[in-house]
Amino acid sequence: MRREKMQRLQKVMEKSSRIVIGLMSGTSVDGIDAVLVKIDENGINTKVDMLAFENYSYPEEIRQRIFTLFNPKTSSVDQICHMNFLLGNVFAEAAWKIIKKAGLEPKDVDLIGSHGQTIYHLPELVQDTGYQLRSTLQIGEPSVIAERTGIITVADFRVRDVAALGQGAPLVPYSELLLYGQKEETLALQNIGGIANVTLLPAGASLEQIWAFDNGPGNMIIDEVVQRITKSEQTYDQDGKLAKQGRVNEKFLNQLMEDPYFQIQPPKTTGREYFGSSYVDRVMEGATKEGMEAMDLIATVTAFTARSIAHSYKKYVFPRQSVDRIIVSGGGSYNKTLIEFLQKELKDKVVQTQEEIGFSSDAKEAIAFAVLANETISGNNNNVPQVTGAKHGVIMGKIIL
Incomplete structure (x- = not known):
């Protein structure tokens, strides 16, 4: 045998x-x-x-x-x-x-x-x-x-x-090079799962030339905030409909963006140990002090994911390499409000979803x-x-x- x-x-x-x-x-x-x-x-x-x-x-x-x-x-x-x-x-x-x-x-x-x-x-x-x-x-x-x-x-x-x-x-960067690498274009493959991470594939890149890191929170904070606000009736914001109803609190968003993770140079990775329930406890506490409405909080944490991704591009990606297209995958690619926020933050860049280029997120x-x-x-x-x-x-x- x-x-x-x-x-x-x-x-x-x-x-x-x-x-x-x-x-x-x-x-x-x-x-x-x-x-x-x-x-x-x-x-x-x-x-x-x-x-x-x-x-x-x-x-x-x-x-x-x-x-x-x-x-x-x-x-x-x-x-x-x-x-x-x-x-x-x-x-x-x-x-x-x-x-x-x-x-x-x-x-x-x-x-x-x-x-x-x-x-x-x-x-x-x-x-x-x-x-x-x-x-x-x-x-x-x-x-x-x-x-x-x-x-x-x-x-x-x-x-x-x-x-x-x-x-x-x-x-995933190893498989992304094998499956998505282009001879003529430089791609940024942006995954938005619980955590957001990006892979940079320069045109004609070899394995030694690709680069990737975790941007920060993806859906993780949004999902838990939605779950708490709806008392577990919803576990995520389907299509970004709840965030669409709210207004982003810029003051609170700027406070969230002061998190030290965003100043760490890649290579870096993060997870639920950092951006999980304890983090959301602090977010909820801060939102209460600000007197924020429920939908405004959902809109603000959605904008937080978008801005933290965009910040990582401006601080770490673009100074290293110009990018022709940003391709978004993962559950966050179905959150229309999140994608709108991301496109607004990266207004001069082409932002597409995996489905738009014929692949499954x-x-x-x-x-x-x-x-x-x-x-x-x-x-x-x-x-x-x-x-x-x-x-x-x-x-x-x-x-x-």
Whole structure:
């Protein structure tokens, strides 16, 4: 049996074309993005054909239990242990469903690339008992995924970069170069998920020339403010309709923009540990002192995301490289008010969404982890050291047979 599994791995490694599933759950915790793709070749010759995509929402009970893990005050070791295996089953179920949607069988699939669910991310370099380290933790046990599906699973990508003293994020720039790089145009690929991050792809860029970092909050603050104001009747601002009803409080917005994160030079990454519930507590408290109306607060935190993104371009991106187009992806690309605010902040730049150029915003990150898994199995380094701050290139991803 052991020899058969190793022979199967060898067979998959020797293929020039593979069927791969990508699984991703981001900081917004709105569900698992599952994609099934056909990937031809690897490295700079990679070509991807999407065969099926779906977002499988978490049951609300599981979603709320995940949120409790983000806060050390509400989490515990036994909860993390249990939820790691529970989410492994949930991710495996998503893989089964996307296989069925594509009209395939598990035997037709070569690989699963799973990001898992980040529950804690500590990107700052610290000294502890003589050791230098950063740390990150994703759950959704890949051994369970491999067991339930019978498919070789590649997972735990971030930790390998962090072991090389990188920040473990952003990870999508590698796949973005392979899939979106242009010979004639310089693109800024702006993702707005729970956290906002940008990848700069200069025209004709090599891997060593791309650049990326986390701008700051994406949907994270907006979503939680909406959830608190509506008493959980709404978990996000659909199409930006609530923000559209309010007026931006410029005084309060300027106060938010004084956050020290925006003055940190890239490479940099952030997460829910910084811009999560404790941060929103302070936002709500400040808004109350200002006497702000509910819709005005939603409009203001929406403008905060737009302005913090634009600020990062003006301070860090444009002095480094002129940009022909800004392509927005992620859940924030569907927030029309947010996109309007962003276009206003970057009025002399072309701002488009992924859909406008013929790609799916929803599927982008799941595809990225399918591509990263394909690179792992091909034996290629798949981090970007100048983006994450890692000491050198590494092959990210643990292979589970």
